[in-house]
Structures are given as C-alpha cells and as structure tokens.
Amino acid sequence: MRVIDIEKLTRDYGSGKGIFDVSFQVNEGEVFGFLGPNGAGKTTTIRHLMGFIKAKSGRCTIRGMDCWQERCKIQEHLGYIPGEISFFDDMTGTEYLKFLAGYRRLKTANRMAEMMDRFELDPKSKIKKMSKGTKQKLGIVAAFMHDPEILILDEPTTGLDPLMQSRFVELLAEEKSKGKTILLSSHIFEEVERTCSRVGIIRQGKIVTLDSVEALRKRHVRAYQVTLESEALARSFAADFGGSCQGRTVTVAARQSLEDIFMHYYGGGDHDERDPV
Amino acid sequence: MNGTLYKREMKGSVKLLLIFGAVITLYVTIITTMYEPEMMATLDSFYEVMPEMMAAVGMKAGATSLIGFMISYLYGFILLVFPMVFCILRGNGLIGRYVDRGSMAALVAAPVRRSTIACTQMSVLVSGIVLLAGYTTALEYAVAESSFPGELPLDQLLTVNTGLLCLHLFLGGICFLASCLFSDAKYSVGFGAGIPALMYVLQMLANSGGKAENAKYFTAFTLFDANGLAAGETAALGGAFALLAGAVVLYAVGITVFCRKDLHI
Ligand SMILES: Nc1ncnc2c1ncn2[C@@H]1O[C@H](COP(=O)(O)OP(=O)(O)OP(=O)(O)O)[C@@H](O)[C@H]1O
Ligand SMILES: [Mg+2]
Numbered sequence: 108m109r110v111i112d113i114e115k116l117t118r119d120y121g122s123g124k125g126i127f128d129v130s131f132q133v134n135e136g137e138v139f140g141f142l143g144p145n146g147a148g149k150t151t152t153i154r155h156l157m158g159f160i161k162a163k164s165g166r167c168t169i170r171g172m173d174c175w176q177e178r179c180k181i182q183e184h185l186g187y188i189p190g191e192i193s194f195f196d197d198m199t200g201t202e203y204l205k206f207l208a209g210y211r212r213l214k215t216a217n218r219m220a221e222m223m224d225r226f227e228l229d230p231k232s233k234i235k236k237m238s239k240g241t242k243q244k245l246g247i248v249a250a251f252m253h254d255p256e257i258l259i260l261d262e263p264t265t266g267l268d269p270l271m272q273s274r275f276v277e278l279l280a281e282e283k284s285k286g287k288t289i290l291l292s293s294h295i296f297e298e299v300e301r302t303c304s305r306v307g308i309i310r311q312g313k314i315v316t317l318d319s320v321e322a323l324r325k326r327h328v329r330a331y332q333v334t335l336e337s338e339a340l341a342r343s344f345a346a347d348f349g350g351s352c353q354g355r356t357v358t359v360a361a362r363q364s365l366e367d368i369f370m371h372y373y374g375g376g377d378h379d380e381r382d383p384v
Numbered sequence: 385m386n387g388t389l390y391k392r393e394m395k396g397s398v399k400l401l402l403i404f405g406a407v408i409t410l411y412v413t414i415i416t417t418m419y420e421p422e423m424m425a426t427l428d429s430f431y432e433v434m435p436e437m438m439a440a441v442g443m444k445a446g447a448t449s450l451i452g453f454m455i456s457y458l459y460g461f462i463l464l465v466f467p468m469v470f471c472i473l474r475g476n477g478l479i480g481r482y483v484d485r486g487s488m489a490a491l492v493a494a495p496v497r498r499s500t501i502a503c504t505q506m507s508v509l510v511s512g513i514v515l516l517a518g519y520t521t522a523l524e525y526a527v528a529e530s531s532f533p534g535e536l537p538l539d540q541l542l543t544v545n546t547g548l549l550c551l552h553l554f555l556g557g558i559c560f561l562a563s564c565l566f567s568d569a570k571y572s573v574g575f576g577a578g579i580p581a582l583m584y585v586l587q588m589l590a591n592s593g594g595k596a597e598n599a600k601y602f603t604a605f606t607l608f609d610a611n612g613l614a615a616g617e618t619a620a621l622g623g624a625f626a627l628l629a630g631a632v633v634l635y636a637v638g639i640t641v642f643c644r645k646d647l648h649i
Contacts, residue, residue, distance in 0.1 A: 154647075154648065154649075157492075159649060160646040160647065160648065161646060179497045180495070182493060182495040182496075183495040185493075187493045189649070191486055193485050194487055194490065195392075197396070206388060206392055207490070207494070210386060210491070210494055
C-alpha cells in the first residue's frame with residue numbers, strides 16, 4: 108500500500124532551481140532513501156510533504172490525504188526531523204520536550220524516556236547552549252516520542268558522532284521491523300545502505316534514478332569474460348575469482364560498492380539518464 | 385486555542401509586561417500627583433513659551449479638571465507610545481520571528497491547525513494589551529482617589545481608556561498582520577514597527593498645527609480623541625469603534641494569510 112505518494116510535483120524557484128516533475132512512492136513498511144547533492148531539492152520535496160508549502164503543480168498525498176489540505180490530520184501519525192533544526196532557544200531541553208508533549212496533547216506515557224536513554228541525551232541545559240549534536244539528539248527524541256507510524260527524516264544524523272549515528276541506524280532498523288514507513292534523506296551512503304530497501308536520487312530538481320538497492324546493484328555489475336588456455340586453468344581461475352566457468356571461458360563480475368554507484372549519479376557521469384545542463 | 389502554547393507565550397510576555405507596567409506606574413503616579421492649580425500655571429507657562437513643542441506631544445493649555453489634565457499630559461505620549469512598543473515587540477515575536485528563525489517548524493509539524501496557532505498567538509498579544517490597559521486604568525483610578533478623592537469620574541476614565549484600548553488593539557493588529565505576512569524578519573519588523581511609528585510621527589506633525597494638520601488623515605491616532613471620549617461625544621465614540629472594527633479586520637486578515645502562506649522552514 109502506498110503511504111507517501113508524490114506525483115509530478117513541481118516548484119520552480121527560477122534560474123533552474125527548485126524541483127521539477129518529481130514523482131515517487133513510498134510503500135507501507137518501507138524505508139526509502141532520498142539522496143542527492145546539495146541544493147538538489149530534497150528539503151523542498153519534504154516541505155511539500157509536511158504541508159509547509161503548497162504544491163504549485165502536481166500533487167502529493169500521505170495515506171491518500173492531500174499534504175496541504177489535510178496537513179493537520181496527517182501530522183497525527185507523523186514524525187519529522189527538519190534539515191535545519193531550530194528550537195525555542197529560551198527553553199531547556201526538558202522544558203521543550205514537555206512543551207511538545209502538551210502541545211501535541213499526548214495522553215499516554217510516550218517514548219520520550221526510552222529515546223533519551225538510547226541517545227544518552229541530557230536535556231537539562233538551555234537549548235541555546237547545547238552543542239550541535241545534542242540539539243540533533245533533541246530533534247530525534249522530539250520526532251520519535253509520540254511513536255509515529257510515518258517518519259520523514261531530513262538528514263537526521265548531521266552532527267552526530269559515529270557511535271550515535273550507528274545507534275540511529277539501529278533505531279531505524281527496529282522501526283522498520285515494526286512496520287513503520289520511513290522517508291530518509293541523507294548524505295551518508297553507509298546509513299542508506301544499512302537501512303534503505305529502495306532509493307531515489309534527485310539531481311538539479313529531477314529524479315534521476317528510482318529503484319531498489321538490489322536492482323541498482325545488479326544494474327551496475329560489470330562482467331568480464333576471460334578465455335584461458337585450458338579448461339583446467341579456467342576452472343581454477345573461476346574458483347579463485349568467484350566466476351562461472353563454461354569450457355575455457357570464465358565470466359567474472361565486479362560488484363561496485365553502493366558508494367561508487369551513488370557517486371555515479373551524483374556527479375552526473377556519462378550515464379544516459381543525465382539531465383541536459 | 386492551544387493552552388500549552390498560550391501558557392508558554394504568556395510567560396514570554398511577562399518580562400515585557402513588567403517593564404512597561406513599571407514605566408507606566410512611574411509616569412502615571414508622578415504626573416497625576418502633579419495636578420495642582422499652581423503647577424498647572426507652570427505647565428501653562430511652558431505652553432506659552434513653546435506651544436508647538438507641547439502640542440506635538442499632545443499637551444494643551446488650560447486643562448482644568450483632573451481628567452483633562454491627565455489627558456493632556458498622559459494620553460499624548462506615555463500611554464500611547466509604551467503600549468505601542470509592547471505591541472511591536474510582541475507582535476513580531478509571536479509569528480514573524482519564529483518563521484524567520486525556522487522554529488515555527490516545531491509548531492506546524494504537529495497535529496495543530498495553523499489557524500489554531502495564529503489564533504493562540506493573537507490571543508497572547510491581545511491579552512497583553514488588555515492587561516496593560518486594565519492595569520493602567522486601575523492604577524490611574526487608585527492614584528487619583530488617594531491624592532484627590534472624588535475628583536476623577538470613573539465613567540469618564542473608563543470611556544477614555546476603552547478608546548485607548550481600541551487604539552492599541554488596532555496598532556497590535558498592524559504588528560500582527562506584518563508578522564503573519566512576511567517571512568523575513570527584515571520586513572516583518574520593518575512594517576510592524578515602521579507603520580505604527582510613522583503614524584505616531586504624523587500625529588505629532590498634525591498636532592503642531594498649520595498646514596501639517598492634514599497629516600491627521602494619514603494616521604490612526606486621529607481616531608482616538610481622548611477629550612471627545614471624556615465628554616461622551618458621538619464622533620469620538622465612533623472613532624473608537626472604527627479602531628476596534630479595523631483591529632478585528634487586521635487580525636482576521638493576519639490569521640488567514642498565515643494559514644495560506646508557504647513556509648520555507
Ligand atoms: N525559498 C526559496 N526561494 C528560492 N529558492 C529556494 C528556496 N528554497 C530553496 N531554494 C532553492 O531550491 C534548491 C533546492 O533546495 P533544497 O533545500 O531542497 O536542497 P537539498 O536537496 O535539501 O540540499 P541539501 O542537501 O544541501 O540540504 C536550491 O537551489 C535552493 O537554493
Ligand atoms: Mg536539505
């Protein structure tokens with residue numbers, strides 16, 4: 108079932124900036140990686156999903172509800188980490204979380220304590236004086252504390268140390284196993300590789316590739332055929348390099364790392380889906 | 385209305401309310417207790433010497449009753465400007481600053497309607513204005529009663545201050561609308577502070593008489609006629625009502641604009 112559905116979403120900021128004809132879907136229980144270079148349009152797309160900006164053309168829905176018109180209802184089951192976190196600086200972390208719980212009218216004991224333990228967050232100091240990573244952790248706790256079913260995460264691990272980044276990846280894996288639907292925008296390939304089943308890559312406002320990680324891998328397998336002098340030699344070559352052997356001909360495949368594959372789309376390279384610049 | 389947000393924002397108003405409350409207390413007490421026939425003569429002699437100066441800040445010669453005296457020396461500058469500055473600071477802080485800094489994201493990324501957010505913030509501004517006006521009224525009456533028992537007719541004071549409240553609700557409406565309209569602090573502060581300040585300057589110009597009197601057609605302060613209100617004149621009551629109606633329109637437009645605008649946060 109489609110949870111997030113974006114169809115031909117366009118927002119032209121002029122001089123080639125913005126997003127153009129962006130379409131993709133995120134299905135129930137799926138972790139979708141949303142990648143792309145700086146200024147590609149990830150945050151702009153996410154702002155549409157959050158109901159912050161109205162679609163100029165095209166449409167986007169979450170669970171069939173229009174992201175602009177029914178934004179209030181959508182938010183009930185949504186967790187969001189903004190790309191640039193900005194809190195009420197005058198509050199302490201504890202006050203902020205308490206404020207949010209009251210503001211959202213959360214009734215039941217939520218996951219606040221669990222999330223704070225997990226990320227070793229000490230929320231007692233003033234937000235103004237918190238380090239970047241601590242603010243980010245506060246943003247994570249705020250996004251997860253009401254145990255939302257849909258998560259929209261815009262570069263959620265910026266500023267986190269490697270240990271915390273890996274805890275975050277674990278958290279995403281757990282959420283996925285609980286059937287949550289996650290849209291993850293990220294610049295960290297490893298994070299995407301470890302969590303996402305499908306990825307979309309956006310460049311200069313246009314989706315340049317949209318596929319499952321597996322299919323992407325397959326598409327980028329480079330195979331070489333080598334013919335050797337004897338069948339015996341071919342058999343041992345195949346065994347050594349993990350290829351398949353047919354007579355004197357051996358086929359070996361070089362798997363590109365996901366990072367290389369992503370870089371290929373980022374830089375534009377010479378693949379045929381390249382945008383005219 | 386969102387109670388949690390209202391509480392937080394009212395806490396944010398407390399400091400400003402205390403400061404302006406203290407300033408108003410100081411001036412109201414000092415000036416009201418200055419009401420003395422001999423003192424009046426002194427102030428009148430100031431007026432003789434520099435009539436334009438005194439008229440510019442709304443002071444007129446020959447106020448004989450206590451309320452006339454108070455209108456001359458309190459309702460020309462102190463009770464106009466200090467609540468106005470409160471409106472400017474709070475009006476900008478409630479919406480515009482959050483949008484500019486991006487912390488509005490926390491408020492809109494929750495199952496709370498934008499109209500609820502805007503209404504709550506408006507209530508905070510209006511509460512502050514009402515509190516200041518209510519406090520001023522109580523203070524004026526208390527000071528007058530303790531120094532000159534029976535000299536200040538309560539009904540006149542209430543009429544004048546209701547008019548003053550309408551004026552400040554209107555000015556607050558301008559600040560609130562600017563705050564909702566512009567996403568950039570440069571403009572939300574620029575218009576929110578600039579328009580009321582400009583109106584006050586025009587009012588000063590108009591008061592100084594001569595050709596400049598035409599400036600009164602360009603400022604909302606003209607609609608607040610304290611002497612007329614004290615005398616119960618229909619035109620003055622109409623002016624106050626116009627201010628109130630204008631305020632309602634400004635807040636309504638502000639809320640609508642906020643609900644419909646794109647937030648690049
Ligand atoms: N309010 C705006 N007005 C004009 N242009 C804008 C506005 N917001 C974004 N843009 C432009 O739209 C493009 C896409 O920006 P966006 O923030 O979506 O990029 P991004 O993919 O999130 O990048 P990053 O990885 O750096 O976060 C950029 O070129 C940006 O300059
Ligand atoms: Mg971004």
